[in-house]
Amino acid sequence: MKKRLLLCSILACCTAAPAIYCAETASESKKPVVLLTGFEPFGRVKINASWESVKTLQGREILGYRIETALLPVVYDEMDAPLQAAIEKYKPDVVVSFGVGTAVVQVETIAFNGYHFWMPKDNKGNMPPRLRIDSRGPDLPLRTRLPVNAIMHALRDAHIGAATSTDAGGYLCNECFYRLLSGKNTPLVSGFVHVPEFGRPDPAGGVFSREKLSHAVQVVVEATLSSIKRSAP
DSSP states (O other): OHHHHHHHHHHHHHHHHHHHHHHHHHHHHTSOEEEEEEEOOBTTBSSOHHHHHHGGGTTOEETTEEEEEEEEOSSTTTSHHHHHHHHHHHOOSEEEEEEEOOSSEEEEOEEOSOOOTTSOOOTTSOOOSSSOSOTTSOOSOEEOOSOHHHHHHHHHHTTOOEEEESOOOSSHHHHHHHHHHHOTTOOSEEEEEEEOOTTOBOTTSSBOOHHHHHHHHHHHHHHHHHHHHHHOO
16 A cells, blocks of 8 residues: 555656646746847957857846847858847847957947958958948947946946947947847847957956856846836836
8 A cells, every 4th residue: 555655656746747847947938038149259269258258148047037148150141140030039128249359348339330341351251241231221320229327337336347339340240239239120128248358357357257257248137137127117
């Protein structure tokens, strides 16, 4: 009799487990999403700090939002497809794209519909394909949809060197920024942030290590979400 009761208990647990798992999975899928993107290595940049810093947050929950990430190629005209595919897949409320190549964590404020022709070749050896990124897109500069002031205050409070910029460069970072802001399905809260390479000195103290830049990405996300919550009716 005892063996039968024990067997029944085990069967009951095994039967209930999938239901519990499904409920947890469904709950996770209903949470709003923040999509973070970073770039693959390119040129002399053998380890791209943007992607290495972003991917550490994959699957985490921050202030009630689930973090999803996407890796973008450093190829003219080819980075947009995976960006838009990720937006379509996750339907995020917030998108923050990251790139590498600045002295501090730099919040970009303006995206331009154009390339700089003195920029290096992409990972397929191509130069910028034309003067404008999108011949059908607006020529007027597009402004970031991130809460810049809140992000800057949060970074400085965290003792992370930070600045704002009105020029994201004429390489793939600006193309990503422009395509993000001009996309049809882009959420209302979206923008671009540059990060330094690993090991670069931080004027706020220390160096920009993996841990520090991963923390910087988290600070950017937290400041953005806190701003959203404060502005909610």
